[in-house]
Amino acid sequence: MVVGFLKSLDYYIIIIYVFSLLGITAYFRLPKERRKQRVNKFVAGSLALVSFYESLAYFLVSLHTVNAWVYLLFFHHFAVYLNLAIIQEFVLNKKRKWIIRGFILVHIVFSGLPLLLGIIPINDNGEYSSILGSTFIIVSCWIFFYELVLDDRYLAIKPIRFSGFWLITSLLFLFSGSFMILISYSYLINNYLEMYYVVIEVTRTSAMIFYAFCFITLANWKGYFQTQTPVSYE
Amino acid sequence: MSEIESQYLVFLFGGIFFALLMTLFVVGIVFAHQQRQLRNKQKLDQVKAEYEKTILNTEFEIQQQTLSYVGRELHDNIGQLLSLAKLYLNSSKPEKLAEGKEYINEIIREVRSLSKSLNLDWVESIxxxxxxxxxxxxxxxxxxxxxxxxxxxxxxxxxxxxxxxxxxxxxxxxxxxxxxxxxxxxxxxxxxxxxxxxxxxxxxxxxxxxxxxxxxxxxxxxxxxxxxxxxxxxxxxxxxxxxxxxxxxx
Missing domain, CATH: 3.30.565.10 (Histidine kinase-like ATPase, C-terminal domain)
Incomplete structure (x- = not known):
């Protein structure tokens, strides 16, 4: 069983393990006050979650068992909530923060609960949940970019040295890619399976970029990156 | 070229296009942000220059007013006191001389108070x-x-x-x-x-x-x-x- 699992590991999950291990270690090495910051907790949580569900998914593959439910539950639900939580931490306007929190609530009501109640089958390919989640994440990313460019409080920040900018940019591209793939999922699976795997690689690369930025945010060598938003409302 | 190979090619170019799009997006946002920072800096410089101009004008006005006040005081108050002091000091009577000295002391006090109003330090103290x-x-x-x-x-x-x-x-x-x-x-x-x-x-x-x-x-x-x-x-x-x-x- 263990040997089968180890054999199933590929470059993607190894890279995810490396970033998660380094990122979580970096999180615990952060000064106490920075460890208490919610954004750092969410980013570390995101790394822990991805390594957990990817391990579970790979483990199920090694047992030749269906693993679609793992991605449906963890990637299309828990990861979406964590990512939305990360984005809302970088949004300054209180109303817009609540809009993003509202997205989480709407996703729970219209996707999380139906999944829990069995209305959405547990081995569903997750098109519905993912489209809902990706749309909310893409809209939330645009809310952040709108503020970054137009809000005066972001004037003093250099986007290149602002970890929020990189985290949210990589999230935007990860979920834009995943959105496009899920729209064409049924068509690709039924007609061009090889092509589907190629497309999956694009999403995996985007995901690796995102988790790399998660690690960089937590490591923040010599304070190069600014992790705090200029004004915190709460 | 087989159908799958051409599809791989399409996705290779698709991937490159995606990466380019991401780069363009990042550059675009950074550029838009920098432009805004630049405009804001120009605006701040303008406000700062205007602020300094207002302060200079205000200082000038207050100094002008102080000078006219000092002029009035020299003529109406200190000038009168000096004349009185001269009158008393020229007298041979000792009580008049003492009064003349008292006037001199008052003049010294008045001059000290006037000299204080000549610079703008009084603004801080009052x-x-x-x-x-x-x-x-x-x-x-x-x-x-x-x-x-x-x-x-x-x-x-x-x-x-x-x-x-x-x-x-x-x-x-x-x-x-x-x-x-x-x-x-x-x-x-x-x-x-x-x-x-x-x-x-x-x-x-x-x-x-x-x-x-x-x-x-x-x-x-x-x-x-x-x-x-x-x-x-x-x-x-x-x-x-x-x-x-x-x-x-x-």
Missing amino acids: SLEKFVENELNKIQSTGFCEIHLEAQGTIEDLSKDQKLILIRVIQECLNNILKHAHPSKIQVKISASQKSIQILDDGKGFNPAVASKGSGMANLKKRMETIGGKFSLESEVGKGTKIELILPAN
Whole structure:
């Protein structure tokens, strides 16, 4: 069983393990006050979650068992909530923060609960949940970019040295890619399976970029990156 | 080339396009942000230059006013005291000589007090309440009208520049009242908790909607805004004028 699992590991999950291990270690090495910051907790949580569900998914593959439910539950639900939580931490306007929190609530009501109640089958390919989640994440990313460019409080920040900018940019591209793939999922699976795997690689690369930025945010060598938003409302 | 190979190629180019799109997006956002930073910096420089200009103008006006005050004091007060001192000191009577010496001491005190008013350090040492009180006392001493000061608390957290401008604005408001309103009573209310100064008169008032020939009011408003404060005016013909100065929140 263990040997089968180890054999199933590929470059993607190894890279995810490396970033998660380094990122979580970096999180615990952060000064106490920075460890208490919610954004750092969410980013570390995101790394822990991805390594957990990817391990579970790979483990199920090694047992030749269906693993679609793992991605449906963890990637299309828990990861979406964590990512939305990360984005809302970088949004300054209180109303817009609540809009993003509202997205989480709407996703729970219209996707999380139906999944829990069995209305959405547990081995569903997750098109519905993912489209809902990706749309909310893409809209939330645009809310952040709108503020970054137009809000005066972001004037003093250099986007290149602002970890929020990189985290949210990589999230935007990860979920834009995943959105496009899920729209064409049924068509690709039924007609061009090889092509589907190629497309999956694009999403995996985007995901690796995102988790790399998660690690960089937590490591923040010599304070190069600014992790705090200029004004915190709460 | 097989169908799958051509599809791989399509996705390779798709991937490159995706990466390019991401790069363009990042560059675009950074560029838009930098442009905004640049515009903001130019705006800040402009505001700073305007602020410095206002401070310089205010300092100049206060210095001019101080010089004319010193001139008046030298002529009307110290000149008179010197003449008296000369008269007494020329006398042979010892009691007159002692009085002459007393005059000399008074002249020294007056000159010291005048020399203090020649530089603007007094702005820092005087409280806003004391300044208003002095100005109102000056008005009352002319017998022009009745005055009333109501001060609640002490306004403390103002920088020298902010105080300088406020002093000038208050002076200008009082001058305007004396010049144009012909009131029987001037009332000044200072509230430290609300950070406001109200200047009220029961003079002839005017219609604020009618544009005035001068730029006095606009200047006062601009000056208050320069230090982060606010200027508001309410007036009605025959019912006097109420000016409110909201002080900057430091």
